[in-house]
Amino acid sequence: MVRISVILPVFNAERYIGKAVQSVLDQTFEDFELIIVNDGSTDSTSDVLNDFSDSRIIVINQSNQGPGASRNRALSIVRGDYVMFLDSDDWYCEDALETAFEGITKYDADLTFFKMINYNEGRVYENDWFNLSQFDESFDNRAFHPSETPGSIFDLSVGVCQKIYRTSFLRSVDAHFPEGIFFEDMPFFYYVYLKSERISIIRKVLYFRRKHDGSITHVVDEKFFDTVAAGQVLMRIFIDNGWYDMYKYDLLAYKINGPRYALRDLPLDCKDEMFMLIKKDYESIKMTPLYHDFLDNLGPVKRKFFEDVIAAGDYEEFVYINSAK
Known part of the structure; x- marks a missing residue:
């Protein structure tokens, strides 16, 4: 030892x-x-x-x-x-x-x-x-x-x-x-x-x-697609261990923000694929009882992002919808 x-x-x-x-x-x-x-x-x-x-x-x-x-x-x-x-x-x-x-x-x-x-x-x-x-x-x-x-x-x-x-x-x-x-x-x-x-x-x-040009968290590129998968794993951990209700408000905001910021900061040629990953995730959430938790607990900016992603067919349409007040 x-x-x-x-x-x-x-x-x-x-x-x-x-x-x-x-x-x-x-x-x-x-x-x-x-x-x-x-x-x-x-x-x-x-x-x-x-x-x-x-x-x-x-x-x-x-x-x-x-x-x-x-x-x-x-x-x-x-x-x-x-x-x-x-x-x-x-x-x-x-x-x-x-x-x-x-x-x-x-x-x-x-x-x-x-x-x-x-x-x-x-x-x-x-x-x-x-x-x-x-x-x-x-x-x-x-x-x-x-x-x-x-x-x-x-x-x-x-x-x-x-x-x-x-x-x-x-x-x-x-x-x-x-x-x-x-x-x-x-x-x-x-x-x-x-x-x-x-x-x-x-x-x-x-x-x-x-911190340098090759650092994983320093360069925003395709690896940030995994913010979606990491958020899915995190949600499952909280649900499976009985922590979801206690931390729900902050957890849902945290899950939204990671991919939201990644989509904002990714280069243009990555945005379409990132958007579709987020959309697939949100559409799967819509089919579960958790959907109403997102609607009821997200702040106005994050809720609009969540709903606009679901409503849009692609990234270009999302930009148009999300820019509207």
Whole structure:
């Protein structure tokens, strides 16, 4: 057994993977294993990984299956008491594992948040999404239950790399990522968060999040089609676990907003396909009892979007209808 298992999926990250791996090997905390899942990389990623020689590194090579499948494969073999995630273009502060371990064990938590900071071409900056500003000082120095969460849980960062998790807890709730889609962090986070009994926070930056032209969330392109599928998974999680009625108002708004913003920001040549994915989703909702929940609980802007998508035959018609007051 080891104390912490770090899971690092990688696909074609030859420029950055060396720094990510080295940031783990340079940790002040040494009782870890680093599980790297090389997800069918076709660049020089494998050569970079082969340059490392450390008994704590486990490399799994597989055909390209996506980040969800890669993380699930690593989760199935972890030996650590706790799990942390690292993305291949990011890196840890040198005391990240030590500080995270101390934080989660001190309060016997199922998961613990810490702060992340953005890095972009030498510029380092915080934002509200990653600096734990959603939690006031009453959440410091203790464990809390998700029912105590201030405001909306949908204001919290869903990034899995911003937390450390108790392995036995993840296994007890059969936590796993949806496979075959991007934005797999989101349904995983809400399932794990709401299953937790004890949560804590560490108000210290432990993780550098690199933003660059190839970042998954930086470039709005076809991968944002998956905001529809991720929202469908999320709805099913809330319904199946009996959380739907409690969170209905914010959940429905959250489900609408992801694809709505994606449709707005996608390049023109992607809008038709994105619109049809959203329309198919909404038409399926119309055939269920949930349809009236959407009509009754959405604010005016989101409700109009919802109804206009259903009414329009294609994206061009939607633009015409939606622009009308």
